[in-house]
Amino acid sequence: MISIVNFDINGCSYKLPVVYGTNYYEKAINISKLRENTGFITFDPGLKNTGITKSSISFIDGEKGELLYRGYPIEQIISKCTFIETSYLLLNGELPNTAQLKSFSENINKFNSISQEIYKILDKIPMSYHPMGILSSLTCLLPTAYTKNSIKEKDMYFNLLAKLPILAALTYRKKVGLPISYSDYEDLNYNLDYTSNLLKMFFSVPKKYYKRNTILTDALDKLLILHADHEQNCSTTTVRLLGSVHANLFSSVSAGISALWGRLHGGANQAVIEMLENILKSGGNIKKWVERAKDKKDSFRLMGFGHRIYKNFDPRARIVKKVAENVLSELGITDPILELAKELEEVVLKEPYFMEKKLYPNIDFYSGIIYQAMGIPKDMFTVMFALGRLPGWMAHWKEMRLNQEPIGRPRQIYIGYKKRNIH
Ligand code: ACO
Numbered sequence: 001m002i003s004i005v006n007f008d009i010n011g012c013s014y015k016l017p018v019v020y021g022t023n024y025y026e027k028a029i030n031i032s033k034l035r036e037n038t039g040f041i042t043f044d045p046g047l048k049n050t051g052i053t054k055s056s057i058s059f060i061d062g063e064k065g066e067l068l069y070r071g072y073p074i075e076q077i078i079s080k081c082t083f084i085e086t087s088y089l090l091l092n093g094e095l096p097n098t099a100q101l102k103s104f105s106e107n108i109n110k111f112n113s114i115s116q117e118i119y120k121i122l123d124k125i126p127m128s129y130h131p132m133g134i135l136s137s138l139t140c141l142l143p144t145a146y147t148k149n150s151i152k153e154k155d156m157y158f159n160l161l162a163k164l165p166i167l168a169a170l171t172y173r174k175k176v177g178l179p180i181s182y183s184d185y186e187d188l189n190y191n192l193d194y195t196s197n198l199l200k201m202f203f204s205v206p207k208k209y210y211k212r213n214t215i216l217t218d219a220l221d222k223l224l225i226l227h228a229d230h231e232q233n234c235s236t237t238t239v240r241l242l243g244s245v246h247a248n249l250f251s252s253v254s255a256g257i258s259a260l261w262g263r264l265h266g267g268a269n270q271a272v273i274e275m276l277e278n279i280l281k282s283g284g285n286i287k288k289w290v291e292r293a294k295d296k297k298d299s300f301r302l303m304g305f306g307h308r309i310y311k312n313f314d315p316r317a318r319i320v321k322k323v324a325e326n327v328l329s330e331l332g333i334t335d336p337i338l339e340l341a342k343e344l345e346e347v348v349l350k351e352p353y354f355m356e357k358k359l360y361p362n363i364d365f366y367s368g369i370i371y372q373a374m375g376i377p378k379d380m381f382t383v384m385f386a387l388g389r390l391p392g393w394m395a396h397w398k399e400m401r402l403n404q405e406p407i408g409r410p411r412q413i414y415i416g417y418k419k420r421n422i423h
Pocket of ligand 1: 046293294300301302359363
């Protein structure tokens with residue numbers, strides 16, 4: 001293993017140290033002193049070749065299609081853990097024992113309410129506004145309810161795990177015309193497990209017994225786990241950047257939610273369903289849409305395909321596909337969108353364009369089909385993604401603060417006017 005990289009610039013020799021990850025093939029040239037020593041910076045649009053931190057939270061091998069949370073393969077986490085155990089693992093580094101899990105859940109429950117002020121703001125927001133904008137704005141406002149007493153750091157994590165689902169559920173209820181009132185949502189917080197409670201907050205009807213649906217609860221728990229972390233993606237990097245300037249956790253997560261909203265990131269789950277519906281509406285001619293995606297002159301892309309890191313199957317996509325098939329078959333739903341999605345996947349995987357560029361279905365390709373079966377409106381799919389990604393965002397924020405990482409502030413190569421005068 002080499003520990004130093006030598007290079008020459010204008011006849012001068014320089015040495016740069018090499019940094020290795022747990023897996024020896026993950027290696028980086030440490031350029032942190034490059035500008036100081038040589039006057040040069042690196043140029044890497046899209047940060048495709050830039051490691052911004054050392055992290056021990058999750059690991060992706062994009063070539064193999066492997067994802068680990070704190071060392072555990074995602075396939076094992078999915079079959080052996082709940083979302084709340086996964087959240088504990090991501091935040092604390094190890095899986096909880098029974099007592100730790102109980103205390104973690106009790107701590108979340110302690111914060112299972114929102115202030116009157118936040119509730120009143122939500123009540124005034126027109127429901128034509130996008131739920132991701134609502135979630136991001138209200139998350140940012142949450143700590144204003146605590147102006148008198150600042151929130152302890154450990155309580156911030158419990159607070160967000162408790163309050164984000166409430167904000168999402170209240171938005172949903174208001175959107176679909178289910179009654180909400182300050183006291184109603186408090187009534188909704190029964191002594192259920194996290195994911196059952198989440199579904200109950202969304203779908204329960206006052207004065208009517210809410211019957212827990214194990215198929216949907218299990219499917220949602222799995223989706224939350226699959227979304228829980230994915231190393232330095234755009235929204236997580238955003239959260240870390242905010243943390244680097246000591247923005248509080250709430251505003252950092254709020255910025256993460258806004259980043260996730262992008263259609264090339266988490267917003268793709270909504271875009272996928274809209275795309276599949278358009279394909280169906282226009283006669284279901286898959287070939288025509290695939291040709292459009294290949295055409296460089298056409299801005300259309302097949303949503304739900306491709307990934308910055310995975311150059312093989314996204315392991316989460318395989319699991320989501322199975323969950324979608326199970327949920328629909330167990331609920332006895334025949335969804336033409338699922339059939340179309342499977343057909344499209346089959347066609348795409350045989351297309352040389354997609355094979356050469358190593359474009360495979362990503363997590364967003366099938367997840368919307370499950371949300372749809374649950375009764376979640378399309379414009380709230382990305383909200384569900386955010387609820388899942390929350391522990392990952394918080395674990396990264398915590399890690400970067402513990403490591404006392406410097407302010408995230410890249411440089412640029414200026415190509416504008418040279419200095420000039422106003423005449
Ligand atoms: N359809 C058609 N062509 C595609 C697609 C696609 N879905 N994705 C990538 N390509 C092509 C690009 O046109 C480009 O071609 P070129 O090299 O001839 O110019 C090549 O593949 C590489 O694409 P980039 O955009 O450079 O790759 P990058 O790593 O920057 O982007 C991304 C990855 C944004 C996910 C991209 O694949 C995409 O836009 N996919 C569709 C949106 C999507 O599903 N996003 C969800 C990602 S998962 C997540 O964030 C949770």
